[in-house]
Amino acid sequence: MPAFGQNMTGQISKGGILCALVIGLVMVLLIPGPARAQGSCAPISAPEAFLEFNHMDPMLDRHRSVRWLNSRAGGNPRYLVTGLTEYEVQASFDMRFEPREVGVGRYCLDPVRVNPKVDVVKHLVYVAAELQRGTCEYDVVYAHEGEHVKINQGMEADIRAALDDLVNDVVRKVGAMFPMPADNAQRAMRRLMSEYGRDFKRRLNDIRRRSRLRHEQIDTPREYEKLSLACGPNSAFQTTLQEAMR
DSSP, rough: OOOEEEEEEEEEOOOOOOOOOSSEEEOOOOOSSSSOTTOOOOSSSOOOEEEEEEEEOEEEEOOOOOOHHHHHHTTOOTTTEEEEEEEEEEEEEEEEEEEEEEEETTTEEEEEEEEEEEEEEEEEEEEOOTTOTTHHHHHHHHHHHHHHOOOOOOTHHHHHHHHHHHHHHHHHHTOOOBOOOHHHHHHHHHHHHHHHHHHHHHHHHHHHHHHHHHHHHHEEEEEEEHHTTTTTTTSTTTHHHHTTTO
């Protein structure tokens, strides 16, 4: 019977202090209206948040045999892998603070820019070469892999929502600080950049885990059984593809 799958991998690296050229959506968050507490370091404006998300349209590969697909998927004696989707992203994170003098030798920190970057470096859809385009079996496999593609493409919206939440957290944390000497301000900037670099990585990993769960919800034995019978009891799923694996 056929199996349809999704492989996801990802890498993340932490960026430096300075930002490179940014392409993408600019989101400006408003600071709440009530007056700031006397002596606090609430920033005078919200940082600009740029998410640079570099898409890659899925590419269809119809030149891999069903034997190759099963090897690629790790092999499972219970199922025959006839379609597979691979998706890989790489990400980096950068942010910038500026010290603001609020008294002689005393500084607050203003978050100026939050700049994560996500590159889709692989988005491949494999359909077994033994399946002819236009056949029932091909259409079943292609449609199933299309559901995996939709899940992958939905990650961008999740990352944008996570960025909004991260920026709000930055504003709250900086606003809770009190004026500090210049040396302390420099150390605080380095600490915050390191802390939020790890925070972004954690949020991205959480998004990956949720995405993986969505993939698993459509890659179940029950779904495989249903799809294997979608084209009748003597379809290529039970004949041609089984023979190709022998």
